[in-house]
Amino acid sequence: MKILVTGASGRLGSVTVHHLRSLGYNVTGIDLIEHSSTDELIDILDLDAIERISRGVDAMVHTAALHGKHYDLNYSREAFIDVNIKGTLNLLNAAVKNGVKKFIYTSTTSIYGTAMNSETQAVWVDETLIEEPRDIYDITKQCCEQLCKDFFHKEGLEAIVLRVARFLPETKNLMINHRLYRGLDERDGAEAIRLALLHIFKQFDVFNISSGSPFSKEDLPVLKFSPLEVIKKYHPEAEEIYKKRGWTFPNTIDRVYSSDKAAAIFGYTPKYTYGFLLNN
Structure with a gap:
């Protein structure tokens, strides 16, 4: 299988390129920034270059x-629309023109936006939750998901969406706390992409990809106000480990990402979970 990866110099893109290559896939990485995982410097707004590659x-x-960090850096709405929407449209059109069979779009769990806000309990975030975008980043991601759906139904391109969770650079303490309910290790993200590449999707679909969580829906009311009580139920060893490492527990947990659908449909099973980080 010959695979083209865009954003190959980014956190998820670079790990994906190296992961796929290590398993024998023929991978070409493109980006605007030089990196060991990037073969050519190509702008996704350059349709001729995209069609060629x-x-x-x-x-x-x-x-x-362009990501949420670019929104914080005051990138214009026009820049988000150009890169995220027009760039994605260029890739979809090139895929159809060149007979590419599969298109995996990495969206974001941020797209759920204000739907993840509740005053009374943590919110269970699975794919049935209706997205409520908060900003231009979320809006462009939502639009691109719909573009993928349109190309699936009207052009016969097997395009599917992976809504990936948070994988920002952060302290070990913050990272492990986020792995409880809203984080993702890039290595798990790369494996989810590989599994999606192998699966045949008969219909357009969207999947949350996160590190999973030990929690259940029954835990949601307590997680909002007393998360340690619930954490100790599933990981009684956590309190002593946190104490030894000088870590602090989250004061509140406002959401829980579920990747159960991806597990059921194409076998996604995250490895680098809260329990993994806690015991390594």
Whole structure:
């Protein structure tokens, strides 16, 4: 399988390129920034270059985007629309023109936006939760998901969406806390992409991809106000480990990401979970 990965110099893109190559896949990485995982410096807004690089490709993995951090840096709405929407449209059109069979779009769990707010309990975030975008980043991601759906139904391109969770650079304490309910290790993200590449999707679909959580829906009211009580129920060893490492527990947990659908449909099972970090 010959695979084109956009955003190959980014956190998820680079790990995905190296992961797929290590398993024998023929991978070409493109980005605007030089990196060991990037073969060519190509702007996804350059349609001619995209059409050229995608000839003979079996699948596209699209991770390139302006992200939430760019919103914080005051990038314009026009920039988000150009890169995220027009760039994605260029890739979809090139895929159809060159007979690419599969297109995996990495969206974001941020798209759920204000739907994740509740004053009374933590929110269970699975794919049935209706997204409520908060900003131009979320809006462009939502639009691109719909583009993928349109191309699936009207062009016969097997395009599916992976809504990936948070994988920002942060302290070990914050990282492990986020792995409880809203985080993702890039290595798990890369494996989810590989599994999605292998699966045949008969219909357009969207999947949350996170590190999973030990929690259940029954825990949601307590998680909002007394998360330690619930954490100790599932990981009684956590309190002593946190004490030894000088870590602090979250004061509140406002959401719980579920990747159960991805597990059921194409076998996604995260490895680098809260329990993994706690005991390593």
